[in-house]
Amino acid sequence: MKFSCVASALLAGLAAAAPTPTENGPLDERTIEKRAAITDACTVGYCTLNGGTKGGAGGTTTTVSTLAQFTAAVQAPGPAVILVSGQLTGAVKVNVTSNKSIIGKAGSSLTGIGLTVLGQSNVIIRNLKSSKVLAQYGDVVTIQKSTNVWVDSCDFSADLDHNKDYYDGLVDIVHASDWVTVSNTKFHDHWKGSLVGHSSDNGAEDIGHLHVTFSGNWFDNINSRTPMYRFGSGHVFNSYFSNMLETVVDTRDSAQMLIESSVWEKCPKKAIFTNDSNVGPGYAVTRDLDLGGSQNTAPVGTLTSVPYSYKLLGSANTKASVVANAGQKLSF
Numbered sequence: 592m593k594f595s596c597v598a599s600a601l602l603a604g605l606a607a608a609a610p611t612p613t614e615n616g617p618l619d620e621r622t623i624e625k626r627a628a629i630t631d632a633c634t635v636g637y638c639t640l641n642g643g644t645k646g647g648a649g650g651t652t653t654t655v656s657t658l659a660q661f662t663a664a665v666q667a668p669g670p671a672v673i674l675v676s677g678q679l680t681g682a683v684k685v686n687v688t689s690n691k692s693i694i695g696k697a698g699s700s701l702t703g704i705g706l707t708v709l710g711q712s713n714v715i716i717r718n719l720k721s722s723k724v725l726a727q728y729g730d731v732v733t734i735q736k737s738t739n740v741w742v743d744s745c746d747f748s749a750d751l752d753h754n755k756d757y758y759d760g761l762v763d764i765v766h767a768s769d770w771v772t773v774s775n776t777k778f779h780d781h782w783k784g785s786l787v788g789h790s791s792d793n794g795a796e797d798i799g800h801l802h803v804t805f806s807g808n809w810f811d812n813i814n815s816r817t818p819m820y821r822f823g824s825g826h827v828f829n830s831y832f833s834n835m836l837e838t839v840v841d842t843r844d845s846a847q848m849l850i851e852s853s854v855w856e857k858c859p860k861k862a863i864f865t866n867d868s869n870v871g872p873g874y875a876v877t878r879d880l881d882l883g884g885s886q887n888t889a890p891v892g893t894l895t896s897v898p899y900s901y902k903l904l905g906s907a908n909t910k911a912s913v914v915a916n917a918g919q920k921l922s923f
Contacts, residue, residue, distance in 0.1 A: 627921040629672050629694050633715065633741035636772030636804025636826065639899050644739040644770070646692030646715030647672040654696075658683070658704065665691055665706075674923075675699045675719065684728040687714055695719040695745075697922055705729035712738045718921040720746040723758065730760040738769045745776040746918040755782040755814065765789040767800040774804070777918035779811040788821025791844050791868045797822040798845075805830060806901070809917035812836070820846035820873060826897050828852050829904045831913040835859060839885070841866060842873030847894035849876050852903040854910050855883040863887040881906045 629652065633644035650670025655661040656677045662685050664673045670690035676699055684705045687693065692715040693706075701721040705728040708714050714737070721731050731747045734740050747761040761778050763786040764771050778784050787803050801823025807830065810817040814836040818825070821844040828851040832839050838861040842848045855862045862885030865872040874892025904912050 627718075627744075627923055629674065629692065629923050631715075631717075633739075633743075633772055635774055635806050635901060636899065637770045637802040637897075638739055638741045638772035638804070640802075641739055641770040644713055644715060644741045644772075646670075646713060646741070647690055648692065650690065655679075661685070661704075665693060675701070678702070679704060682725060682728060687711065687716075689713050691715070692717065693719060694923065695919060697919075699919075703728070705731060705733065707733040707735065708737045708740055709733070710736045712740075714739070715741045715743070716745065717741070717743045718745065718919050718923075720919045722746075722748045723750070726756055726759040730763045732762045733760075734762070734764045734768045734771060736766045736768060738771075740764075740768070740771045742771075742773045743775055744917075744919065744921045747776065747778050748780045749782075750780055751782065751812070751814070759783065760786050760816065763787075763789065764801065764803055766793070767796045769800045769802050771802070772804040772806065773808060775807040775917050775920075777809045777811070778813060778817065779809075780813070782814045784810055784813045784816040785818035786816055787818055787823050787825060788844065788846070791821060791870050794822055794844065794870060801825075801846075804828075804897075807913055807917060809833070809913045810835065810839075815839075816841060819843070820848055822846055822870075824894055824897075825849070826851075826894075828901065829909055829913065830854075831910050831917075832856070832858055832862070837861075838864065840864075840875070842875050842889050842892075844868055844870040844873060846873035847892045848874065848889075849878075849892075849894045849897060850880065851878045852880075852906050852909055854881045854906055855885050856910070858883060858885045860886055861888070863889050865889045879903070879906045881909075 630648040638644040689711040695718040705724040819841040825848040830853040835858040875889040
């Protein structure tokens, strides 16, 4: 659908109503763990908007330790908090329904099990370690035609031993999904990291949507797409990129990005770039970046503020904080 004047006015109103106070300074590394609870709501980024993202808070709480139990719990109607215990292995795509919190307990993991949030809303995926999802079962996490999703404190990976299409993405956010935050997550050892907007030909559906925040994430030893944005509005801050292989942040197809307080180390030349298409380039506004010798060649955009409050670490503090906090490091 075309980006209407009404949608434009709504976004402008949001920005005007919610200024973005920020402050620099190191985070207490204990803060996230001390605040972790299975009923936590999203507190950072775009998933705080549009009514917020509370997941399954207020519903039943279930602990699962087999793939069959897990599948039944995440597909059941109604709000629920699902605690994952132990190591679950399979070769399958599992659809997640609305009003769910999927929480990995310490030491738990999924292997070969793709999670798809399709046409749903109000979903939290937190403290989950998941790896090696074959391409035929989708991404590690696919968010499609869905709103208000929070992915937090996860560890997502595969390997680079196979060709780039053996696995698909780690977290892909597509088909007009909106109000999504990915935070405090470690992405590593993979070909294709995270895609926001799947095709240059999908502007009619995507324009005016794909508001996605990436905060406090660690991307390590990944070939590309960390992330790649098409059409959407992207906020990347307090993030650390290390040992990247081909490209890092890719903004294209009229995407508007705001990138702040982040660090690149042992990365290729293309730290931030645009890949022009028949739609046109993508754009980026950047502040307080340590590119580590890599380059930003993206044209300057117009996304200079976002309609929520957030705290900047400052690039001098980002690496230490992200390494300490990104990944499956919560206790409940």
